[in-house]
Amino acid sequence: MTNPESRIPNPGSQEPIIDVHGLEAYYGRRRILHGIDFRVMPGEIRVIMGGSGSGKSTLLRHLLGLQRPVRGSVKLLGVDVSHADARAQLKLRRQIGVSFQGGALFTSMTVGENVALPLREHTQFDENTIRIMSRLKLEVVNLGGFQDLMPSQLSGGMVKRAALARAIVMDPRLLFFDEPSAGLDPVVSAELDELILQLRDAMRMSIVVVTHELESAFKIADTITVLDQGNVLLTGSVDEVKASDNQRIQDLLNRRPREIEVDIDDYLRRLTEEQA
Known part of the structure; x- marks a missing residue:
């Protein structure tokens, strides 16, 4: 099966602006990310989608260099963020912009x-x-x-x-946007979507957007990566995501609640491990 990442159009360079390979992340003994492979090409708008607890925020923190991988690697603009020295990290951060969910303006x-x-x-x-x-x-x-x-x-x-x-x-060459439409009315959300598209076209920057807003994602994305329980379910175009026969993706698109199954043996095992 062809890797969807390899089909992403590359307008200027053969080198990905983001290259994540085999990324694993843990909180305590619980594994949150399960061997994530993630590539973003120059000039691309990549949307990361997924339900609550899917691993979106954890992936974003690794992409920003705020957390170090337990296993795997994260490269931004050709720099391995896990092994870069302080000087290289400072130079890298000058080429990256981050717009946080709540704005994070100094009051x-x-x-x-x-x-x-x-x-x-x-x-x-x-x-x-x-x-x-x-x-x-x-x-x-x-x-x-x-x-x-x-x-x-x-x-x-x-x-x-x-x-x-x-x-x-x-x-910046690379912009991260966390939940740009959260808490906004539909008109303002649409205006912000248009602004994101204009920024990409006018400033030729690559943009990674984390969102759960389907309408916004479908409007701005060149490529969408869908996460579920720390795994990549699919990376593809908007049409490929809409046409996917994956049940979890269709549940997400159609706002269907998933059935919650409780594994008593697993619960008792984790409870025992936490107490130990």
Whole structure:
């Protein structure tokens, strides 16, 4: 069977911008990720989908280098994040943007100060240049003129866009977006989807989006990876995911609850191990 990852179009380079091989992760003795293989090519929008507890957040933390693999490897922009020294990791982080689910704006700073923060931390630009660059990025996300407001004065959608402006202020090659549509009304969600597509096309960045919003995923994704209980069920196009005959994928797409089976022997074994 052909690996779906090998069918992803490659617009400029033969090297994947993300290359994960055999990734395993554990919390205590419980294995969360089961040998994940995951590749993202330059210019691609990859959506990671799955139900609660599927391993999406754990995979994202490994991709960001916040957790080290128990087994396997994670390479971003050709750098093995598990073995890179501090200098290499700092250089790598300057080429990556992250927009967190809740925005993660600093409440004691204005919107403009939040967006400018990466420039102040990682560049030697003068204040006038930093101010111009941060305001340009606010214009990109349709927040021009809002730089002097505090985060508490913004709506939920505006907070998401301000966080996105901060994530792209250093023109990263790779952008991670965690649940961009969470908590937003349908109109604002659609606007944010369009913004993600425009960013990819205008700035030629690769984007990884973790989401459970099906409509958003189907609109923006070049490729979708579906996770379930720490395993990759399928990696393919939107049409391939929709047409899959995998029962778990169809349950996810059609919002059907899964049947929960309790294995008494397994429960007692795990209980005994935890007490030991």
